[in-house]
Amino acid sequence: MTKRRGTSRHPSFYRDQGPYKGILGWLMSTDHKRIGLMYTLALLSFAAVGVCAGLLMRLSLIAPGKILTAQTYNEVFTVHGIIMIFLFVIPGIPVAFGNFFLPILIGARDVAFPRLNRLSWWLYLAGAVIVLVSLVLHGRPPDTGWTFYAPLSIESQANISVAVLGVVVLGFSSILTGLNFVTTIHRLRAPGMGWFRMPLFVWTLYATGWVQMLATPVLAITLVFIILGRFLGVGFFDPSRGGDPILYQHLFWIYSHPAVYIMLLPAMGIISEIIPVFSKERIFGYSAIAVSAVAIASVGSLVWGHHMFTSGMSDTARVIFSLITFVVAVPSGVKVFNWVATLYKGSIVVCSPLLYALSFILLFSIGGLTGLIIGALAPNLKLHGTYFIVAHFHYVMFGGAGFAILAGLHYWFPKMFGRMFDERRAKIGWLVLFVGFNCLYFSMFILGYQGMPRRYFDYPPQYFTGHLVSTIGSWITAAGLIIIFGNLVRSFFKGKQAPANPCGGKTLEWRIPSPPPTENFERLPVIKGEMYRFERED
Amino acid sequence: MVGTGHPPVRNNSVRSSSCVSDCRGLRLPFAFVWVLVSLCLFFAQATGGRRRRCRMPLCLVVLTLGVLSLLTPASSLGHDLASTKPIGIKERLGAIVPSDITLSDEQGRPMALGAIVRKPTILVLVYYTCSRFCPQTLAGLAAALPQLERMPDKDYRIITVSFDASDTPALAQDLKRNYRKAVQGPFPADAWRFLTGDRRNIERLCAAVGFTFRMETHGFAHPMALIILSPERRITRYIRVSKFFYGVEYPLRFSAIEVSQALADAAHERIGVSTGTGFLFCFPHEPTGQQRFFHILGIVGIGTVITLGAFFFYLLLSGGKKRKGKRT
Numbered sequence: 001m002t003k004r005r006g007t008s009r010h011p012s013f014y015r016d017q018g019p020y021k022g023i024l025g026w027l028m029s030t031d032h033k034r035i036g037l038m039y040t041l042a043l044l045s046f047a048a049v050g051v052c053a054g055l056l057m058r059l060s061l062i063a064p065g066k067i068l069t070a071q072t073y074n075e076v077f078t079v080h081g082i083i084m085i086f087l088f089v090i091p092g093i094p095v096a097f098g099n100f101f102l103p104i105l106i107g108a109r110d111v112a113f114p115r116l117n118r119l120s121w122w123l124y125l126a127g128a129v130i131v132l133v134s135l136v137l138h139g140r141p142p143d144t145g146w147t148f149y150a151p152l153s154i155e156s157q158a159n160i161s162v163a164v165l166g167v168v169v170l171g172f173s174s175i176l177t178g179l180n181f182v183t184t185i186h187r188l189r190a191p192g193m194g195w196f197r198m199p200l201f202v203w204t205l206y207a208t209g210w211v212q213m214l215a216t217p218v219l220a221i222t223l224v225f226i227i228l229g230r231f232l233g234v235g236f237f238d239p240s241r242g243g244d245p246i247l248y249q250h251l252f253w254i255y256s257h258p259a260v261y262i263m264l265l266p267a268m269g270i271i272s273e274i275i276p277v278f279s280k281e282r283i284f285g286y287s288a289i290a291v292s293a294v295a296i297a298s299v300g301s302l303v304w305g306h307h308m309f310t311s312g313m314s315d316t317a318r319v320i321f322s323l324i325t326f327v328v329a330v331p332s333g334v335k336v337f338n339w340v341a342t343l344y345k346g347s348i349v350v351c352s353p354l355l356y357a358l359s360f361i362l363l364f365s366i367g368g369l370t371g372l373i374i375g376a377l378a379p380n381l382k383l384h385g386t387y388f389i390v391a392h393f394h395y396v397m398f399g400g401a402g403f404a405i406l407a408g409l410h411y412w413f414p415k416m417f418g419r420m421f422d423e424r425r426a427k428i429g430w431l432v433l434f435v436g437f438n439c440l441y442f443s444m445f446i447l448g449y450q451g452m453p454r455r456y457f458d459y460p461p462q463y464f465t466g467h468l469v470s471t472i473g474s475w476i477t478a479a480g481l482i483i484i485f486g487n488l489v490r491s492f493f494k495g496k497q498a499p500a501n502p503c504g505g506k507t508l509e510w511r512i513p514s515p516p517p518t519e520n521f522e523r524l525p526v527i528k529g530e531m532y533r534f535e536r537e538d
Numbered sequence: 539m540v541g542t543g544h545p546p547v548r549n550n551s552v553r554s555s556s557c558v559s560d561c562r563g564l565r566l567p568f569a570f571v572w573v574l575v576s577l578c579l580f581f582a583q584a585t586g587g588r589r590r591r592c593r594m595p596l597c598l599v600v601l602t603l604g605v606l607s608l609l610t611p612a613s614s615l616g617h618d619l620a621s622t623k624p625i626g627i628k629e630r631l632g633a634i635v636p637s638d639i640t641l642s643d644e645q646g647r648p649m650a651l652g653a654i655v656r657k658p659t660i661l662v663l664v665y666y667t668c669s670r671f672c673p674q675t676l677a678g679l680a681a682a683l684p685q686l687e688r689m690p691d692k693d694y695r696i697i698t699v700s701f702d703a704s705d706t707p708a709l710a711q712d713l714k715r716n717y718r719k720a721v722q723g724p725f726p727a728d729a730w731r732f733l734t735g736d737r738r739n740i741e742r743l744c745a746a747v748g749f750t751f752r753m754e755t756h757g758f759a760h761p762m763a764l765i766i767l768s769p770e771r772r773i774t775r776y777i778r779v780s781k782f783f784y785g786v787e788y789p790l791r792f793s794a795i796e797v798s799q800a801l802a803d804a805a806h807e808r809i810g811v812s813t814g815t816g817f818l819f820c821f822p823h824e825p826t827g828q829q830r831f832f833h834i835l836g837i838v839g840i841g842t843v844i845t846l847g848a849f850f851f852y853l854l855l856s857g858g859k860k861r862k863g864k865r866t
Contacts, residue, residue, distance in 0.1 A: 182853070183853065186854070187853065210846070210850075213846055214842065214843070214846055217842060221838075236831075239825065242825035242826050242827055242828075243825055244823065244825055244828060247831075314669075315669075
């Protein structure tokens with residue numbers, strides 16, 4: 001830890017504990033960097049649990065019935081879904097990198113409401129604990145899938161209420177984080193930093209903040225209805241009591257589709273930061289990327305019906321939802337083309353963050369384009385509820401948000417931890433992960449196209465090869481993750497001291513020491529001109 | 539159980555529901571504007587200095603009244619249109635369907651049932667504007683037809699009759715075109731007829747085969763079955779639709795063997811036995827009070843959007859304020 005102390009004039013935030021000592025110095029801290037780091041650690045721990053559940057599922061699928069019983073399989077995929085979605089990827093980038101870097105990127109000393117930020121973190125912890133308790137409490141772990149679809153979630157004998165309560169608490173954490181970030185971005189920008197001089201990651205956090213505030217309350221109220229249904233017999237979703245199960249699906253997806261953008265928008269922000277730095281080129285179409293983030297957030301809030309094309313909806317509604325789904329692909333396409341245009345004629349330095357970013361573009365494009373296939377009405381009728389959906393979903397979530405988190409982790413690792421990581425090992429880890437990922441999920445596209453239904457514990461023999469390839473892919477993916485995180489953990493302890501700006505970034509975080517001092521900036525910076533100005537070396 | 543009551547005609551339902559929505563239509567925009575105005579007041583006072591802040595409770599009262607007024611008309615939305623008449627099929631095996639029931643064919647020409655049913659006939663009672671099980675039943679039947687070991691028109695015929703008196707021959711013509719296409723391979727035009735009729739004839743037909751249905755707010759509730767008639771118009775068999783196969787191409791399926799056997803029996807005027815298991819019902823599900831629930835959702839949603847909009851403008855207009863001093 002000695003090298004993380006910083007200079008005597010600017011003690012690093014690791015050293016400055018505030019009034020509390022030891023672990024309380026972290027838990028009671030209102031420093032956005034400390035909170036961001038704690039979030040990162042928590043997120044990665046939960047992700048590890050989720051990965052293990054995923055591996056177990058894949059293992060069970062090459063020998064159905066030999067490793068897990070059908071009921072256990074249901075529970076394992078539910079646990080995998082709940083942990084990965086609600087504890088890892090939805091809070092994901094905003095709470096980890098957003099907390100750490102948002103104030104630094106806009107030249108502020110902290111977020112607008114530091115104590116509210118700490119409350120968000122505590123609520124996140126509380127929600128996570130409640131969710132985890134539901135797994136081990138007397139009775140069965142939840143077995144409904146992460147969507148908690150009614151009427152199954154009303155009737156299931158498992159610990160649904162506890163899990164759902166945990167998710168509600170997590171939702172409040174999310175709302176407060178969104179509120180905090182939006183206010184911070186509005187009010188604490190450094191002098192001279194106009195809206196269109198903000199780093200693009202900040203733009204995406206801004207759009208995400210609004211989605212969090214607007215959509216998450218719907219999830220909270222929906223899940224409260226489930227709890228009311230289970231305990232008091234209030235039949236919001238029960239036809240025999242005058243309710244409607246389809247209503248649950250509408251309410252659930254009114255939140256959960258925008259939630260996809262809560263996960264993805266900041267991921268796109270990270271990629272927009274990395275690409276110009278490693279191609280030493282001004283970002284192409286800054287305003288288009290910035291505005292497209294807001295466009296994705298707003299249009300993306302209106303497409304929830306495409307999850308329910310086969311659930312019973314009028315044709316008019318289905319056509320409209322399908323059309324808006326196609327529209328939301330436009331701003332996503334704008335981003336992808338702008339990233340590629342930035343790389344064009346740039347002095348590209350192939351470092352590990354760029355490799356992750358490039359694989360993000362490829363995998364997200366596959367995920368996005370297959371999203372259009374299932375967003376069209378006719379193919380959706382065939383592919384709905386098959387492995388095709390699972391593959392699409394993982395290409396977007398893991399290939400998109402997951403790879404962006406890894407990209408961000410490698411990009412900002414020197415800044416966050418004050419150490420350099422081993423570049424060669426990081427690249428090997430990337431290659432193994434990339435191969436394993438495609439092996440694991442691309443085979444699911446084929447399985448789904450052939451008709452393998454999702455969530456099934458068993459299958460006819462003709463699907464065996466696909467499942468086998470996928471399971472072998474899951475082992476390669478796990479090996480890749482072990483190499484990547486092994487390297488990062490090793491570097492945390494044994495890496496070389498990181499300079500302030502190891503990769504030549506132009507945004508504000510690279511102008512302060514690594515790791516940053518507690519107050520971030522000795523004097524608040526004054527912004528003159530745009531952020532992404534790279535002098536050409538040739 | 540036999541349908542003796544008057545099946546309500548759909549035109550009535552359209553009239554009465556539009557009447558209800560008229561009443562609602564007057565109050566809804568009014569209440570919406572009320573909520574909007576009070577929220578603007580609220581916002582203006584919250585941001586407008588200390589002196590005026592004492593009026594905030596008044597503002598909240600206005601807001602609450604607005605919300606309440608939006609809720610009130612919703613409570614008058616009853617479901618009085620839908621009766622509680624029981625629905626189902628009371629099997630009348632062996633009974634003869636009257637020959638003088640007159641229905642219209644796809645061109646609107648009147649046809650007596652006696653003139654159509656001269657061969658073993660599959661009678662399907664549906665309504666043509668249905669978007670639930672009726673089309674799936676017909677699609678399932680169309681899928682089963684090529685597998686029957688009997689020649690259409692020569693060995694059997696199908697008549698689909700709409701029990702909705704407001705269905706028109708033009709609609710029937712459209713459906714006929716669709717379902718003839720859905721049958722794999724050529725299918726003679728006269729072998730599958732789509733008929734419509736007036737209320738009296740529909741009622742007589744339904745009574746003769748023991749079929750009761752009920753009008754709901756958005757469609758009808760009714761059982762699903764294939765009724766097999768012999769050349770003498772005798773009811774020889776009810777083939778029940780009792781299972782929905784979720785997620786497959788034809789969720790409602792018919793066994794070709796069972797249908798073939800039933801047609802063979804009908805050809806020889808042999809009366810089948812009742813299978814006794816339950817029917818699948820086709821019905822629109824629109825729970826009472828759902829409208830009210832949607833109103834509440836709408837208000838909460840609009841409220842959220844307005845609040846966040848106000849928050850956005852507040853942030854925008856109040857400008858950037860720099861934090862001074864150290865963190866806690």
